[in-house]
Amino acid sequence: MSNKQKINLAGLTLEGLTNLFTDLNERPFRAGQVMKWIHQRGITDIGLMSDISKRLRERLCEVGEIRLPHILSEFVSSDGSRKWIVEVASGSQVEMVYIPEAGRGTLCISSQAGCSLDCAFCATGKQGFDSNLSVAEIVGQLWWANKLLGNFDQSSPNVISNVVMMGMGEPLLNFNNVINSVNIMMQDSAYGLSKRKVTISTSGVVPAIKKMSGLTEASLALSLHAPNDRLRSQIMPINKKYSIAELLSSAKSYMESLSDSRVPLIEYTLIKGINDHRQHARDLAKLLASFPCKINLIPFNAFEKSNFERPSGSSITNFREILKKAGYTVTVRTTRANDIGAACGQLVGGVSDRTQRSVRYKRTIDKSNESSVKLVGKLATTAERI
Ligand code: SAH
Ligand code: SF4
Numbered sequence: 001m002s003n004k005q006k007i008n009l010a011g012l013t014l015e016g017l018t019n020l021f022t023d024l025n026e027r028p029f030r031a032g033q034v035m036k037w038i039h040q041r042g043i044t045d046i047g048l049m050s051d052i053s054k055r056l057r058e059r060l061c062e063v064g065e066i067r068l069p070h071i072l073s074e075f076v077s078s079d080g081s082r083k084w085i086v087e088v089a090s091g092s093q094v095e096m097v098y099i100p101e102a103g104r105g106t107l108c109i110s111s112q113a114g115c116s117l118d119c120a121f122c123a124t125g126k127q128g129f130d131s132n133l134s135v136a137e138i139v140g141q142l143w144w145a146n147k148l149l150g151n152f153d154q155s156s157p158n159v160i161s162n163v164v165m166m167g168m169g170e171p172l173l174n175f176n177n178v179i180n181s182v183n184i185m186m187q188d189s190a191y192g193l194s195k196r197k198v199t200i201s202t203s204g205v206v207p208a209i210k211k212m213s214g215l216t217e218a219s220l221a222l223s224l225h226a227p228n229d230r231l232r233s234q235i236m237p238i239n240k241k242y243s244i245a246e247l248l249s250s251a252k253s254y255m256e257s258l259s260d261s262r263v264p265l266i267e268y269t270l271i272k273g274i275n276d277h278r279q280h281a282r283d284l285a286k287l288l289a290s291f292p293c294k295i296n297l298i299p300f301n302a303f304e305k306s307n308f309e310r311p312s313g314s315s316i317t318n319f320r321e322i323l324k325k326a327g328y329t330v331t332v333r334t335t336r337a338n339d340i341g342a343a344c345g346q347l348v349g350g351v352s353d354r355t356q357r358s359v360r361y362k363r364t365i366d367k368s369n370e371s372s373v374k375l376v377g378k379l380a381t382t383a384e385r386i
Pocket of ligand 1: 303
């Protein structure tokens with residue numbers, strides 16, 4: 001069997017590994033042993049898996065191997081955050097970010113090289129789309145972060161307690177691989193992360209949210225960013241396909257399918273003059289009145305040649321206070337790792353765009369700023385009217 005055809009053990013769920021051992025006429029508990037070697041001890045050499053007989057290790061080497069993505073570079077922010085550039089099989093580069101905080105650490109990982117959904121305020125969207133990441137490439141980001149932070153030695157203080165699928169790409173457009181990946185992250189014999197602390201963030205792929213029930217118990221975050229369909233469709237093209245009402249209803253059903261009581265996180269990127277007016281906050285409070293949730297406000301992070309701006313501190317406070325007074329739990333995401341281009345929406349990697357969108361975007365911006373300025377103007381007018 002050539003290397004290419006070998007099964008990548010790093011991309012198999014517990015069920016997948018169990019099936020593999022059953023096919024090899026081996027006992028199913030071997031699956032948990034192999035998972036621990038890979039995901040808890042960071043071992044990629046099957047020959048070192050010492051609680052498995054030599055004969056079985058040889059057999060396993062014949063049919064399988066452990067392939068992880070490559071780490072190309074690391075950037076360390078003055079605030080302690082780290083960003084890594086990861087090369088995936090397609091040749092594109094994606095980014096992942098580690099954000100340490102008191103008593104916890106969050107890893108923000110990518111699910112796709114680029115993104116096909118062109119949200120107006122997102123640098124990843126402007127890159128166009130190249131490919132879906134495999135399970136081993138998604139879980140491999142967590143594996144590498146643990147490795148590079150020294151966590152496999154169990155002596156490191158850099159715990160990874162939370163994983164958020166908020167890096168590059170739309171997770172639910174890479175459905176099977178993302179679901180299998182988050183399940184591996186929450187699997188006790190792999191990373192054993194709490195289901196409350198593994199979060200899939202989506203711009204609102206409604207049929208995929210409907211499909212999630214029963215397949216995973218991961219937490220859900222919805223990128224809402226507008227309190228009505230008209231404005232949301234202007235900044236997030238996916239809203240033309242799936243309305244806010246459909247989005248909220250599918251998310252509600254998913255939350256009801258979980259074995260514990262949890263609410264989704266509503267993400268709302270605040271963009272100056274677009275969606276940050278007091279009336280937007282009041283409309284948002286009304287919209288979510290019968291939708292149990294927490295709200296996370298994300299001040300817009302600028303990227304190269306973006307034509308949007310971050311609102312002033314007082315606008316952000318006013319917006320937050322209106323929601324708080326209406327009874328919501330509201331947090332404002334502090335901007336981290338800005339100095340290394342790793343804040344929300346700034347991740348770009350190096351995507352070989354198949355859609356030509358990045359070329360069109362650059363051409364539009366380079367020729368003249370007019371069309372982008374027009375877009376801001378148009379949206380600002382809408383915002384004023386609301
Ligand atoms: N595709 C997924 C997850 C990746 S983006 C999604 O859209 O949910 C993670 C979060 O960052 C989303 O809420 C997204 O809307 C937000 N975001 C994108 N660009 C941003 C920017 N420039 N500034 C602030 N937040 C941004
Ligand atoms: Fe894609 Fe999410 Fe960016 Fe929209 S915000 S373009 S869905 S990565």
